[in-house]
Amino acid sequence: MPATDSFFRSLSKTHTVFALNSILLLLATLWMLHDDHNDEWRSWQQKWDRIEDARLAGIGLDQQGTLDSETEKLKDRIQERDTFLERIETQLNELKAELAVRKGAAATKLRATKPKRTFRDVARANYDLAIRDMDPNAHEKLTAFNEKRDAVEVLERELQAADLKVKETQGKIAELTGQEIDAKKAKKELADAVTLTRDTREKIAPENTFQAIKRWLMEQPVIDGFNSHHKIRQDWLPDQRITLGMSQTARFDRCRTCHLGINRVLTGNVPEFPFAAEAEIGASPANWVKNAGFPHPFATHPRPDVYLTAASPHPLTEFGCTVCHDGQGSATSFHNAQHGANHPAEYKKWNGKYGFFPNHYWEYPMQPRRLRESTCLKCHHEVVELGINPDHGATAPKLYRGWQLVRNFGCFGCHEITGFDGTNRIGPDLRLEPATAELKTAIDADPNQVAGRMRKVGPSLAHVSLKTNADWLSRWIRKPADFRPTTRMPQFFDLSNQQDDEHGKPFGPVEIAAVTHFLIETSKTASKGFSLDTVPEGITPDAKRGEIAFRQRGCLACHAHKAVPDPDKKLSATFGPDLSRIQDKIPHDEKNPAAASSNGFRWLYTWLKDPQKHSPRTRMPNLFLEAEGEGEKRTDPAADIAAFLLSQPAGSLAGEAVPNADDAVLDELVKLYAGKVIGAARAEAMVKLGGKYPETDPTGDEIELVGEELTREMKLAYVGRRTVSRYGCYGCHNIPGFETARPIGTKLEDWGRKDRTKLALEHIEEYLHHHGEADGSSTRERVETEMKQARAHTLGKRKFGSRDEEEAATRGSFFYASLLHHGREGFLWQKLRAPRSYDFEKTRTKGYDERLRMPKFTFAPTPAENEEAIEAIATFILGLVAEPPPVKYVYTPDTQVADRIEGERLLQKFNCVGCHMVDAPEIRVKTTIENLPDSSLTPAEFPEARELLLKIRPARTVQLTPDKDGNVSYSFHGLSVARPGPDDDDLDPEEREFAYNLWESITFNWMGKDEKGKPTPQTRTVLPSARMLVPEPNLISETPARGGRFAQWLVTDILSRAREPNRDLAWQQSPPPLIAEGVKVQTPWLYRFLKNPNRLRHTTVLRMPRFNLDDDEARALANYFAAADKAEYPYQPVPQRQPDYLGDRDAEFNGADHDYLTESWRLFNAPLCIKCHSLGGRQFKAVDPKKDIRGPNLDMVRDRLQSDWVQVWLSNPKWFTPYTSMPQPFAKNQKLFPQHFGGDGLKQTTAVRDALMNYNRLMERDGTYVPPVAAKPAAGAPAANKQGAAKP
């Protein structure tokens, strides 16, 4: 710098500016470092440290002393080990010295022995040579050899002794070394334990300042880069790939960086940091620890039994987080992770707190709570296991419901949901089955195709002209809910985009008239060869009898009818249509509805008798409504039911009549549609000038226009056919001529990933602003109200009762907001609420044929329930992403579970659970250990049978943990036998008792005390049919049975009619529960039975109908029961037919003139079983028809029942069916038929079982056997005499 002061600027000022700037730069750099360090996740990890500290401090407060003494104890033990080790060392050293000496001795001996061995060998060789050479002195040589040998042997013995000593010492050394190693290991473990206690103490109160400083230092910027305890935790999932833009890459889930306690569980899969909705994130960690409730992100996953833990089906290391939750796994901030707000108020809260906003560019935002189940679909293509799961319960009930709704409402009729890409599974498969048998054969033969398997949900329209008339049909098409509010048929007409403008309004009625005309005419053609059945001569249908039949024959398992009121929703039969107004639909003789001659009556009669005749793929079963009785008393239940249904008072026809098609409008439509094919001008000419259709061989719907002259009928048929094509009616109904038509809707298999920009939202925002709700009010206003509530909730002003309530109360605003953000969720919601609303203000610029066609469905009666259903459907649809994960992640159950899942699907498909109970009601009670049900066997029961019972149907284990008052709570499955009536109201609650029959075995385990008062584990097994008495205050909950609504209803119905109500008898008359069916019946028999059910029971008022099952379905259902009960299948062994078994029995029996089986056969034919069953060629004869109860024919047992089950059943029938009338035939404490097997009950039971299992052989070999008439009735079977019934 030149030494002059004539600078342009003052140097000191410049220095100041320089200094200032430098300081600013330093500050900026520090800011940068801070900003870089100040990651959101670090603050969470710091908070987490405070939780851990608080927890440890909590432990420490009362455990400091324990820790101290434990450390002392450990140290003592280390000392002890050390002494022991020293001793071992000394011994080892001594032994080693000894070993050295002994080894030396042994070596000396060896050295001495070796030359002697050589001499001996030489002597032997010399002798051998002498023999060869015929040496006369050979014997001398032998003597020499013997000497040498003896000398060697002495030495060898000494050598062996020396070696033995060496080995002995070596063994001692090895033993001591082992002890040394063990001791060292134990010492190390002890030392580790000491370190652990020290570390624990360190955390509670860091005595070591150095440690504290080090810890603090490792948290500082820059330094924390060197393996700090605050770091990003990530799960690398190389197989779980994610598509980003153009390529696929492995997932990195860093969620655990903040969700630090997510996989922390205590023993027994209990969350270590249980989530609590009321835990505030702003509160102090000590508070959470104190209340044992944690907020996110610290809480443990609520379902560790299903997720994250190593033993769960979704271990963390294999599944990570984002494959289920979506969101951006690589993110380490709340915002970037793209959490999904459950409603806008929550979003707003996050927005304020974390600067959160939905990033449109991230294609996989986290699913909000309300839709989170949707992602399960990626791997769980069959869905069933998510709704019904014996291990985990319903894990995704909403998704399951959505799936059911999609199936029930037949969405797949128009919207194909292909679960396959070629033959690779990509998702749930909901497609219509091939329309014709030929198509099915072709697809089955093609290795690259898999056939769909859904049946059309609507009835076949092939014979609709026989069933109803045009007037009713047109009203129905116009608005089905007018006739039947509960119908699943959606509404196509009279929706906003048809009535909106002058242009579209007149078209609707013409289309309806045309469709009606088309359907009636087509069905007339199709019905030409179809003959209706007639009621047999001499039978007069009777409506009164019909009503009884209608109630008892099982119709109500699927159908509702207003003549059978169901105010408590006990039946809730919605599987089939509500039949209350069927008389208005079927044309019949108004004056004499029961007149069997009317066509309507005949149609109904035909349908009832054999539904498949009309519709080969119907799910309505054949109920075996055959004429029965003789002569005067001959009745035909089908005719009676038809008479009953048709004689219901006629109602007024619903809705407005649809006027005849206006000719001008009809012409318009013909021109519109035909114009698209042949050009507007030619269409105009054709209609106006009355010309004929210019083409002779059209391929499309225009075939209706081909003819000499264009008549009105042809126009109607054409427009009708076009309308059917346009609206896709054939997606749900079988319509002749549309067998090969393709579904009309958007395919849905990957809709969950549909590009948002491809959603045509049109003017939906404006629509919802002004209209939108079912009552016409503004959705926007509704959303604002909802938002006010939700905001009050998030501000803590007025809290919702539960998260579910919050979810329901914000449903509208969530979807509305999604819609405004062009979200798929919102689009779907509105599309299902009001499908045509997307045409709002669009119809003016759209042609009539370009308008939206999706009809409006009513999923549930009230708008709120409807939206709930829509949310469930949305959950399902949004889960359809067609992004199958690698095969190992796809849920592929083993055969047994797969069969169970398939069976569950079929149980619903055919509504088997409408009649049959598959799980008894679950009753949860609280009681005390003293009041647990008793377990002892009665004197009549065999302990062997009990064992066999528990083997084929193991007891459920219940661990009882008494609370501080000594109360325990548990649940059991059982059927109610008595409950306090209304008259018991004034009783003391303690005296108001509920009684149940137990339907399962339960093993209770608890910690009791032995005589000395020492705690010992106690166990007790309660067998089925135990009577469970529950005083009202002890009853916690009753979960209804799964399935069997109709059976339960029928029981009460029968009871209400009976003169002497007997619940057991009523149950015997109803469809039996199918509990433990898998261990009961033989699977091949069940298959045959399902295909063609024969009459089994004589007590029931109805018969098992024949369902329209194909072979695969019957096989799957048969397998289901065995799979569900974890029984062996498909072939159950019957060892009782094996020569080995019979040989053993023969040897045991050792009969003089006949063998074991013959003896069994005689016992079986003894005057006991015959009292109730037909057997051995003899028919059951009721002595007193009113009292005697006829059991099933026993000739079926051999093929039908499993031998073990029969054995247990014969030992105590009530163990399987508590309500049965079958008595225990051979009690333990009675000697019945002493002439057979010495009256030993157990042997007799087994013998009868064996006779039953060898029934055919014995019938052929020994034939009908009539036992000699006994002088007096067998004692010991009084029960049999009284009730004399059996009913397996």
Added chain:
Amino acid sequence: MHVDPFIDPHPNLTPAVLQGLGWFYLVLSAMNLWWTIRIYKEDRHMTVPVLNIKLPHATFWALYTSALLILGFMHVSWSNEDYIDRFPLVLEPGGPFQTAIDFVLANPVTYFVLSITGTIAVLRFREFLVKPTVGWVLLNVAVLFMTLSMTDYDFRKIVGKPDNVPIVALLYLVGGFTWLYFSQAVENDRRLAEWDGEGPLPVLENDENEKVLVWPDLVYSELICMIAITTLLIVWGIVLEAPLEEPASSAKTPNPSKAPWYFLGLQEMLVYYDPWLAGVVFPTFILGGLMAIPYIDFNRIGNGYYVFRQRAFSVITFLVGFITLWVAMIILGTFLRGPNWNIFGIYEYWDVHKLEALNNVMLSELFYLDWFGQFLDMPSYENSDPIGTRVSMILLRELPGFAVIGIYFIALPPLLAMTCLRTFYQRMGYLRFMVFTQLLLWMAALPLKMVLRWALNLKYLVNIPEYFFNI
């Protein structure tokens, strides 16, 4: 009105916006406080017409400053949702002001005319505009315009995008520097006009023409600037984070997909010219032309100091070229070009469904079909024709275009030399004049093509898609 970004995806007002506006007003108020003091020190007075009271000028500025102060405090302290419901929006969404501005801006014709007339107006009224008070008022207007516009969601969205912040700064910087140039140039013009031709030039720059030392006056200052700029960039980097956008996908391109801001002028040219011209030829000429300027410039006076009158032609050419053809294009590209490259007003929602009719025609079509359709047939050929026939037919078809271009580039320079640029020609000589006119014509080609597009929907003068050659 509700301020829930989830329910209202495009809220005009939010508490945060009000808060921000409040700070804007407070800063503006502080600036005006300084200005008021400055004016107060000048101690100028004016008489209020009716009341006949003499008031210092500073009174009005003080009032204005106080108003801003109150406004600022109100915004800062009342920025809650209840207040928003009662907030009097000056710029009512869809109100006449917004409509008017959008109408003017969202149309390339008015936009271009506006930028040209603006430039002319600046040149014409430069002496008025460079008055300090006028300059200050202009700054206030510009800042207030920005502030008020911030109450509009769509405006905020475009202007507030972190990418676009430099361009907003650019707007103000270009305006500020232009104003600075003019204020200096006007002053020098005045001084030169009064100069009697003797002695050193009386320009401002001569007032401080002492030599200074490289160290410390230059290098030290540069060092300080380096540090200051580094600080600024660090702070900028922390405060305005670069937005992460969608993952790259060949199947889905962003709409609109825009070049970096400094290339938006080029991208705008692509609307009017074929890529080989707009992307290759024009940039080459721009760069080459800029390098050639020192060799073309024949004006020996006006160097080393700000001046207008002595270099009017150069200044006007530069201003038109830089401001209207480059900066204005960048602004157009940044703020006005939306989805599908349609033009949107600054207050207009970028709706992808907006459509603009683009019924462009070729010159050959205009010529053969519209103008001389009665007499001439459009030359055409079959693909089976021999190559000679095809080429000649193509050439014949495009003859009008070639003719126009030929006239423009070949006939126009001599014509200019003979007419309005006669003096230029005389002083520059043949070669220099030819290079100069060629460059000038290339520069003029853009606005001319724009005018042709707007007036005639003309897409290309020469259109030979067969060989990917379009002009």
